[in-house]
Amino acid sequence: MKYNEISHFSHTEHKLRFEYSEFPFKCDGCKEVGIGSRYKCSICDFDLHMHCAMITSPTLHHPFYTKCNFQFMSKPPGDTPRYCNACEKDVSGFLYHCKACGFDLHPCCAKLPLLLDDGEVKLYLYRKVSSPCHRCGRKGRSWSYRSKCKNYNLHVACVRDMLVENWHEVCVKGRGVNSNIPSLRNTLYTPHSSRRSKGKVKKCCEIAGLAVQVVISAVLGDPTALIAGIVGSFMSRAS
Ligand SMILES: [Zn+2]
Ligand SMILES: [Zn+2]
Ligand SMILES: [Zn+2]
Ligand SMILES: [Zn+2]
Ligand SMILES: [Zn+2]
Structure with a gap:
């Protein structure tokens, strides 16, 4: 077996090969959208996120839920719809489930x-933040990334929403369609604080734009993905 190939229990027919995708794909493990690193069977057009391919342990402990004992499952238990505690989206494929609390x-x-x-922006993940989200204006809800300066909050759920809105076509109609790169224009450069002086707002919003890109790539399963370049090239084409 080559170093960049793996066997995976969810696709025993063929080996999966590591590759880097600049375009969004749908993961056949967790059923969510991905970008960047993936494991692919090109015979069947079967894709897995890196994280879905590399289930190194059947159990998981998360620092936000110290009492939980999460177990990996290839599909949700029971018949009731289940939702991810981090991003609030429904769970229909691979998941980690805590039997005691029902968390997913x-x-x-x-x-x-x-x-x-990413060198310029530092964003910290919180289970809850006390300031409103840059996109939806609400406080509670799902996990959030917050900038070091604390001016910038973004729900993981809101990132998912943006993707659902923008990438519906990709998920429903196929993969890797060049023209379906998300339109993030409004998200990226909306000033998020009116109290600040003009120059500061600009600087801060450039950071916000970067932050969105970094968070999106992380939510899509690969924080190192060069989505900035993709979004950037889309934006220059669109303008
Ligand atoms: Zn996945
Ligand atoms: Zn295959
Ligand atoms: Zn639990
Ligand atoms: Zn989630
Ligand atoms: Zn939000």
Whole structure:
């Protein structure tokens, strides 16, 4: 077996090969959208997020839920609809489930980095934040990433919502369609604080734009994905 190939229990017919996708794909494990690193069977067009391919342990402990004992499952238990505690989206494929509390996490949500650091922006993951989300204006809801300056909050759920809105086509109609790169124009450059002086708002919102890109790639299962470039090239094409 080559170093970049794996066998996976969810697709025993063929080996899966590591590749890097600049375009969104749908993970056949957790059924969520992904970008960047993936394991693929090109014979069957079968894709897995890195996190869904690399289930290294059947149990998971998360720092936000210290009393929980999450177990990996390839589909949700029972018949009732289940929702991810991190992003609030429904869970229909791979998940980590805590039997005692009934908590669920998508594999990619379970592995969201507690710190996203792309060199310019530092974003910390919180279970709850006390300031409103940049996108929806609400406080509670799902997990959030917050910038170090604390001016910028973004729900993991809101990132998912944006993806659902923008990438509906991709999920429903196929994969890797060049023209379906998300339109994030409004999200990226909306000033999120009116109290600040003009220059500061601009600087801060450039950071906000970067933050959105970093958070999106993390939520899509690969924080290192160069989505900034993709979004950037889309934006220059659109303008
Ligand atoms: Zn997945
Ligand atoms: Zn196959
Ligand atoms: Zn629990
Ligand atoms: Zn989730
Ligand atoms: Zn929000």
